[in-house]
Amino acid sequence: MTDSVQEKSELLDVFRNAMRHVSATVYAVTTSHRGQRYGILATAVNSVSFDPPSLLACINRDASVHDPLVQEGKFCVNVLAQANRDVAEHFMIPTAPDRFSVGNWMDVAGAPVLESAQSSFVCRLAAIHQFGTHSIVIGELLEARHRMDAAPLTYFDRGYLDIAGATEH
C-alpha cells in the first residue's frame, strides 16, 4: 500500500461528509462529581464485550463531562429513545444553565440515569486510552436498565431519522 496522496483538508472534508451520512444512535453520557451532574450528547459509543459486560465512549478531553467523569471513575451511558428528543435538543444548547432540567433524571449507583431512556448503563471506569483530542473510556457495567417499548433516537445528516417500525426480520 502506498502512502496517501490525498490533501489533509480534502481527506477531512470527505471524512466529515461520510460520517454525516452514517446514521448513529444518540446517547447521553453522564456523571456526577462532588454533588454536580455533567453530561454530553455522544454518538461515538459501542459495546466492547459481554465478558466482562463493557462498553466504550469516545469523549473529547475539552468537554465539560470529561474531567469529572475521569475523577469520579463512574458514568452512565443513556441510550436515548425517540421520545427523548427534547432531552437531546436541550443537551445541545451550549448555554443551558442546567442540562438535567428536561426529563426525569434519577441517581443510580451515583450516576444520572434518564428514567425514560431506551436503556441506561451505569459503569465504573475500567480503562482509558488517549487518542488525538479524545479519551476512549471503557466502562464495566454496574447496573443496566432496558425498555422494550422504545426505538432509538437516530442522528443522520444533522437531523433525526424516524426508524420506529423500520425493522424487518
Ligand SMILES: Cc1cc2nc3c(=O)[nH]c(=O)nc-3n(C[C@H](O)[C@H](O)[C@H](O)COP(=O)(O)O)c2cc1C
Ligand atoms: C449528535 C452529536 C453527537 C456527538 N457525539 C460526541 C461524541 O461521541 N463524543 C464527544 O466527545 N462529543 C460529542 N458531541 C459533542 C458534545 O455533545 C458536546 O457538544 C461537546 O463535547 C461540548 O460539550 P460541553 O459544552 O459540555 O463542553 C456530539 C454532539 C452531537 C450534537
